[in-house]
Amino acid sequence: MQPLTLWRVLARCGILAVILFVVVVVALKFGAVQVSLWGLGRDLISVILHRTSAISTDYGMIVIDIRLPRILLAIFVGAALSVAGTSFQALLRNPLADPYVLGVSSGAALGAVLALIVEPHIALPPAVTALLTPLGAFLGAAATIASVYVLGRREGLLDTNTLLLAGIITASFLSAIIIFLMTTLVSRDLHGMQFWLMGDLSIALQRNLRWILGVTFAIAAAAIYTTAGDLNLLLSGEKEAMHLGVDVPRVRLVVYIAASVLTGLAVSVSGAIGYIGLLVPHVMRWIFGSDHRILIPTAAFGGAIALVIADTLARTVVAPAEIPVGAMTALAGAPLFIYLLRKRLA
Amino acid sequence: MTAATRNSAAQNALDATRASSEFRLSVEQVSYAYSPNPAQAPLFTLEASSFQARPAEIVAVLGPNASGKSTLLKLIAGAIDPMSGRVLLNGVATNSLSPRDRAQRIAMVQQESPLPFPFRAWEFVLQGRHAYGRSLRFENDQDIAIARNALAQVGAEHLTDRYMDQISGGEKQRVILARALTQQPQLLLLDEPTLHLDIGAQVSLLETLRRLAAANRYTVVVVTHELNLAAEYSDQVVLLQKGRSLRVGPPAAVYQRELLEQVFQTSLSVELGSSGRPRVSVLPGSQSS
Numbered sequence: 347m348q349p350l351t352l353w354r355v356l357a358r359c360g361i362l363a364v365i366l367f368v369v370v371v372v373a374l375k376f377g378a379v380q381v382s383l384w385g386l387g388r389d390l391i392s393v394i395l396h397r398t399s400a401i402s403t404d405y406g407m408i409v410i411d412i413r414l415p416r417i418l419l420a421i422f423v424g425a426a427l428s429v430a431g432t433s434f435q436a437l438l439r440n441p442l443a444d445p446y447v448l449g450v451s452s453g454a455a456l457g458a459v460l461a462l463i464v465e466p467h468i469a470l471p472p473a474v475t476a477l478l479t480p481l482g483a484f485l486g487a488a489a490t491i492a493s494v495y496v497l498g499r500r501e502g503l504l505d506t507n508t509l510l511l512a513g514i515i516t517a518s519f520l521s522a523i524i525i526f527l528m529t530t531l532v533s534r535d536l537h538g539m540q541f542w543l544m545g546d547l548s549i550a551l552q553r554n555l556r557w558i559l560g561v562t563f564a565i566a567a568a569a570i571y572t573t574a575g576d577l578n579l580l581l582s583g584e585k586e587a588m589h590l591g592v593d594v595p596r597v598r599l600v601v602y603i604a605a606s607v608l609t610g611l612a613v614s615v616s617g618a619i620g621y622i623g624l625l626v627p628h629v630m631r632w633i634f635g636s637d638h639r640i641l642i643p644t645a646a647f648g649g650a651i652a653l654v655i656a657d658t659l660a661r662t663v664v665a666p667a668e669i670p671v672g673a674m675t676a677l678a679g680a681p682l683f684i685y686l687l688r689k690r691l692a
Numbered sequence: 693m694t695a696a697t698r699n700s701a702a703q704n705a706l707d708a709t710r711a712s713s714e715f716r717l718s719v720e721q722v723s724y725a726y727s728p729n730p731a732q733a734p735l736f737t738l739e740a741s742s743f744q745a746r747p748a749e750i751v752a753v754l755g756p757n758a759s760g761k762s763t764l765l766k767l768i769a770g771a772i773d774p775m776s777g778r779v780l781l782n783g784v785a786t787n788s789l790s791p792r793d794r795a796q797r798i799a800m801v802q803q804e805s806p807l808p809f810p811f812r813a814w815e816f817v818l819q820g821r822h823a824y825g826r827s828l829r830f831e832n833d834q835d836i837a838i839a840r841n842a843l844a845q846v847g848a849e850h851l852t853d854r855y856m857d858q859i860s861g862g863e864k865q866r867v868i869l870a871r872a873l874t875q876q877p878q879l880l881l882l883d884e885p886t887l888h889l890d891i892g893a894q895v896s897l898l899e900t901l902r903r904l905a906a907a908n909r910y911t912v913v914v915v916t917h918e919l920n921l922a923a924e925y926s927d928q929v930v931l932l933q934k935g936r937s938l939r940v941g942p943p944a945a946v947y948q949r950e951l952l953e954q955v956f957q958t959s960l961s962v963e964l965g966s967s968g969r970p971r972v973s974v975l976p977g978s979q980s981s
Contacts, residue, residue: 347814347836347839347840347852347853349814349818349830349831349835349836350830350831351830352830435808435809439808440808441808441809571828572828574828575822575825575826575828575829576822578815578819579819579822581807581808581809581811582804582805582807582819583804583805585771585802586800586802586804588771588791589769589771589794589795589798589799589800589802590795590819590820590822590823590871590875591791591792591794591795591796591822591823591875592791592822593790593791593792594791631809635815636809636810636811636815637815639828639830
């Protein structure tokens with residue numbers, strides 16, 4: 347018996363933070379301009395400490411200004427998708443659940459595309475207009491998970507296979523609507539179809555949007571973390587959790603909304619990137635155990651690390667060309683999905 | 693508040709304590725109706741049922757399939773609201789309690805679906821302490837001592853570090869019981885705890901239950917299909933048929949041949965066993981009409 351302690355959670359997160367830092371330094375190095383790892387590490391610490399004047403080289407400055415924002419975006423999107431995936435797997439008691447497989451990412455993408463179509467036709471202050479896409483993505487995500495949840499029930503109980511099928515069908519249906527909208531209605535370039543369907547981290551984020559998204563991400567992730575103990579009990583089933591003192595309707599609502607916010611945020615800035623929310627929670631569960639008090643924070647770090655690595659590969663393996671990061675995660679994720687499916691059926 | 697009302701309030705509190713020292717659980721004329729939509733006639737009704745139980749008493753709820761056993765158990769647990777009547781635990785209606793308060797007083801042991809992710813037995817047992825802290829709390833030494841004690845009480849210490857999906861049905865049932873004990877309940881409810889267990893594991897589970905009810909002063913209500921085990925281990929039996937409570941009383945009073953034959957629609961013989969409790973045997977080949 348080795349009960350979990352706060353200290354152990356913090357220690358594991360500390361280790362993962364160091365790994366993330368190293369991965370970021372290596373990711374910064376890859377690219378057209380050659381810079382030394384050592385110099386990059388020093389520069390990165392300077393940036394973290396807000397001492398930009400201390401950055402050692404001009405090249406370093408270029409790397410920090412151009413490559414770092416993209417890596418930060420990958421960290422944020424990876425963490426959001428991974429935490430959302432962990433939540434869906436617990437809430438639906440389904441190891442194959444994840445925002446992409448369940449169609450939630452497609453719903454968010456459709457919501458974002460609709461927001462972009464509507465945007466020029468309504469007069470709003472610029473600050474509000476910038477938030478229209480993430481808001482549309484959130485609403486799309488929330489509506490999709492609600493409908494998949496209803497479609498996935500059989501005789502009042504969640505059925506693993508029905509749920510997955512409902513999700514996969516919903517995803518392909520919503521993707522078709524996105525393709526339809528983009529080919530018929532849209533005259534402007536709205537990042538392109540590939541962005542929304544496959545995911546892409548190459549589009550720079552507006553500076554004012556960064557803070558809003560960062561804070562919203564922190565609030566949603568914290569809201570999910572406060573239910574970590576409840577999620578552990580929910581794995582035994584909703585009735586069982588209720589008898590153990592879990593306020594099931596409240597927890598379900600909090601986690602659904604927060605996970606939809608996380609998916610919506612991620613999709614509104616990077617499109618529908620698959621498999622991070624599926625793959626990372628399983629790896630973290632395998633390393634750290636199934637207790638959500640340690641699983642949720644480690645999954646956040648794990649998702650960030652995985653997506654930074656995937657994006658670095660996406661922009662370097664066929665350099666100077668680039669493949670969408672979603673293609674990269676699918677290359678690694680799809681075989682794992684098959685493996686998990688086979689293991690479940692065995 | 694006047695002195696007189698204060699006195700009467702104090703008197704009421706005193707009466708409540710006196711009542712609870714006699715009966716802890718009081719099921720008063722509870723009824724329930726399942727219907728898919730309010731306009732239609734209910735698919736299933738549980739007519740008014742009543743019984744009382746003291747601390748350390750075991751009540752067995754018996755009856756054929758679809759007789760309302762599990763519904764009665766859910767009503768007692770406060771998981772569903774009765775259509776009429778009430779269930780009082782120490783004078784408080786169980787359906788009025790918050791999930792957390794309820795979990796500190798009432799524990800439920802039921803057939804659990806397999807966990808989607810691996811958990812060790814000790815992690816599972818510690819989950820019973822959830823109602824005593826915030827969701828994000830980390831267990832303290834007291835919780836750990838309670839969990840160890842619970843595992844010892846059900847004879848499952850050797851399972852502490854095993855994974856829940858790698859132990860037998862009987863072992864799993866013990867660990868689930870241990871988790872219920874860490875809730876430190878006054879009322880322990882069990883829904884067919886012996887289902888899928890071999891006869892040795894069934895007897896051993898009920899022996900444990902008997903011992904725990906006496907040692908920890910639990911009031912126990914157990915839904916079961918095992919007529920002989922119920923006769924052997926319970927103080928009171930509630931016999932249900934098609935949503936009606938036919939008889940309530942000690943096993944010897946309820947186990948009447950004609951009554952049981954009529955309820956279970958089969959020929960039976962009822963004898964007095966060596967323990968002084970009734971024994972039921974089936975008479976094969978003679979289907980009663």
